[in-house]
Amino acid sequence: MPQTLPRRSGGLAQALGAYFVWCLFPLYFALLHQVAAFEVVAWRILFTLPFCLLMIVALKQGGELRAALANPRIVGALALSGLLIGINWSIYVIAVMSGHVLAASLGYYINPLVNVLAATIFLREKLSRLQWLAVGLAAIGVAMLARDALDTLWISAGLALSFGGYGLTRKLAPVTALPGLTVETMVLTLPAIGLLMWQASSPAGLSMGSSPRIDLLLAFAGPITGIPLMLFASAARKLDFSLLGFIQFVTPTGVFLMGLIAFNEPLKSSQLVCFLFIWIAIAVFCWDLVQRRRATAATA
Template sequence: MTVSDPKTAGGLPYALGAYVIWGVLPLYIVLLNTVDPFHLVAWRVLWTVPICLAALAISGSLGKLTAAFADRRALGLLLLSSALISVNWVTYVAAVQAGHFYAASLGYYINPLVNVLLGTVLLRERLSRLQWLAVAIAACGIAVLAFEARDTLLISLTLAFSFGFYGLVRKRVKVDALPGLSVEVLVLTLPAIAALLIVPAGKEDFGDGWRISLLLVAAGPITGLPLMLFAEAARRMTYSALGFVQFLTPTVVFIQALVLFGEPLKPAQGLCFVLIWIAIAVFCADIVLRGRRAATTAPA
């Protein structure tokens, strides 16, 4: 299957919808700069629960939710994935609220390359020479940040590896995307309530006016909708095609940082981005070349 196949084209609108929403997410988070990051993530979890339950009821998939809770292995893995995604969410919100847009963007540029490394080390997948070259170039970019921009390197690596391990865990769980997400937000409900009770609130929180309350309620659909769109895109598109679209999110975040938020771009960050973009180009070129070889050798 090629990128231009009807099946891939049918999934493209879903993928674009998911990645555009994730790309403009900083615009939403900035409106909630007065809310504590832990509280914002807690409300994000709590307001996603009804969205997921409603989607399960409409699709007639509530049985899959109960089946996931009954499967001890699946439940254990989903507990781990919920912990990883909560770390990712808190780190992302805190980074955006602190104005570290480039660090957030870089984290998701690095993420696909982290996935390649995790697949090699933990799943024993083999890398091609071009893929190893892409990883090496990306490593050079990270090394530049390690020496010149250590204050934001941890943010980027935390985002990249937390989401990378999250994807790895979800890959091993034989549960569909929507029931899996529902289990994750349900098991995070008690920690979310605990965070609201224990962590000191920021300058504003839910109930401090209709504007801030509506924005926090909106965290539910803003979290659930792109994940559902992504799941549908993943079902309809090839991995290669989906991988190309994936880089839309950090690109949108990078442009916002440069144009809208006026975050100064440090020389080390600029060089790192250039190296990461080169690595991505090499990585994507390898996908295209291997796809062409497979199409050439496939039986008629």
């Protein structure tokens, strides 16, 4: 049992690191507001691949990458997870660049509930009574938010389902974080090139090459995409899926605050009540987690 705690602690730190970086994404995409959303997604994919390959060389994981590519089952799983994360990226970029930051925030508030449901159905994970209470409180808050955002609910639902499916697929895929992300970006390379060709043929054309600032920001999409996804994929293999999802409330809370402070989106009183439900749920879930870890440590 003592060996289990450091493993879970490491996974928790990796998950929190990924979620914190994702909190900052709205600021990054706001700097690219003059670039077409699908062009941003395409360059994001294409610049993530060389970043991953450089990391593969630096960390000497070429053997793991070759083993993953030689296994049809792993390639199939990563093709699915790559498709899901590509859909997630597209919806997120469109939402943020069209001014729907709070709709994106709601999507990632829904996602933990999707993860808990997937964990109980597909992974047979069991939650304590306090954790189910936390899930119920969060569900009330999310339902109240969704009621007032029906016009952008497709954004929120799309983000929640695509990222929930991505996390579940990566948890089940028998491959480590970096080789897995590398294969995913390989799978997405051809669609990304197709998007760029389509954008180049449009009247607006491509923004890449229009200014050194835009070029640098688009190139920077590689590391800022790859680093948190590697942290997340590693955490997904170490943590219970329900826990991984529930602590994801860190990201939408950060995005929500970003929408209020940096993007001046209005806050309704009903939204504040909903967020109070969610934050109380987070406190209950974390309290139960701490108590269970203390009990485990005491009996170890």
